[in-house]
Amino acid sequence: MANLKGKVIIVTGAAMGLGLAAADVLASKGADLTLVDYNAEALDKTKADLQSKYPESKFLTVTADVSVEENVKNYVDETVKTFGKVDGLYNNAGIEGKQAPLIDYDINIFKKVIDINLLGVYYGMKYVIPELQKNGGGRIVNVASVGGIRGVSNQTAYVATKHAVAGMTKNAALEYGKDNILTNAIAPGAILTPMVAEAFKQVNPNDPKTAEKEYASRNPTRRLGDPMDVGHLVAYLLSDENGYVSGQVIAIDGGESNMY
Ligand code: NAD
Structure with a gap:
């Protein structure tokens, strides 16, 4: 299922958590990966672990802060320089911010959450989509959250940015479906x-x-949820086996978002 041999996929926030788990599943299916994170030390360890587990896959690491536009352009340029193309983006890096009631929310933290969760995802699509167009198409998975579908008390900035990710995903699907680029968001519950x-x-x-x-x-x-549960969904959405799912915000939460 979901053969990714010959595919080049960029994973942001790859050093731990959902990014690391997805990188593991993607490599297990044969993909070559660019691993992006701002934690250089953890990123090196991730690369070493994955390389010894999957010796046939190639791994490039790029240290980058996804909220800095030049850093994002650079991780895409480095990927093309190394692998010659891009087939997919797992636009995953994000932060929670600090929990606080809406009226007490620290504005500097709010702006940081916007820079990483919203603009970081936007820059990723901005620089990857032209490479996918050159390549005859591709797949993008943005990471929203159940907080991108519903409210979550004390997480105003997080919820605002994750709703924005859901919205940008729908727009990218509308604008670039004609180029064989399928764009979806996942909405994990508590993993x-x-x-x-x-x-x-x-x-x-x-x-x-x-x-x-x-x-x-x-x-x-x-x-x-287990991070590997999410990794398997991401691998399907980034594969050619996903031929027609686009513009969706797919909850992966054990069914919790259906509860009243
Ligand atoms: P995590 O904190 O465990 O891992 C996030 C990784 O992203 C870390 O390696 C971190 O260094 C990196 N990162 C953070 N900001 C970055 C930046 N500006 N530039 C580059 N790298 C950066 O988090 P996680 O739980 O794996 O979450 C990953 C994504 O999934 C986030 O977007 C998060 O909002 C989303 N999410 C997670 C859950 C969950 O239950 N874990 C639920 C819903 C959504």
């Missing part, structure tokens, strides 16, 4: 990554494990 572990610390600094268990107990599956 156990370092970002979510940090969120449970904010909810209950003294006992984050209890906060985690309480959260999981409300999910129809009674568990949090």
Whole structure:
């Protein structure tokens, strides 16, 4: 399923969490990858681990802050220089910001969340789409969140930017479908990554494990998601086996967003 042999895919936020898990699944299906992150040390470790697990895949690392437009242009240029083309983008890097009620939200944190979650995703599409057009098409997966479909208390900046990602995804699908570029967003619920572990610390600094268990107990599956669950969905959406899904915001949350 989802053979990616010969495909060149860029993964942002690849050093840990959902980016790392997706990179693992994509490499397991034969893709060559550009791994992008602003944490250079963790990125090097990710590359070394994946290279020893998947010796037949090629890995390029580019240290970049996705909120800086020149950094984004550079990761795309480096990919084309190394691999000669781009077939897909997993536009995943993002941050949660700090949890606070709307009227108390720190404006500097709000702006940082916009720069990374909204503009970082926009720049990724801006510089990758022309390469996909040259290549006869391709696939893009942007990372929204269930917070891109619904409200989440105390996360105004996060929810605003993730709704924006859902909106930009629909526009990209409309504008570039004619070029055989299919663009989708995924909307994960709570998937156990370092970002979510940090969120449970904010909810209950003294006992984050209890906060985690309480959260999981409300999910129809009674568990949090595994990053590899998300990686498999991403691999399908980035493959040629996805021939006609575009402009969708696909929840991957154990069914939780259907609850009343
Ligand atoms: P994480 O914090 O565990 O990993 C994020 C990675 O992105 C890190 O390696 C970090 O260094 C990198 N990164 C952050 N900002 C960056 C920047 N400006 N430039 C380059 N790299 C940057 O987070 P995660 O849980 O894996 O989340 C990944 C994406 O999934 C985010 O967009 C997040 O909003 C989204 N998401 C996660 C969940 C979840 O439950 N984990 C749910 C919904 C959405």
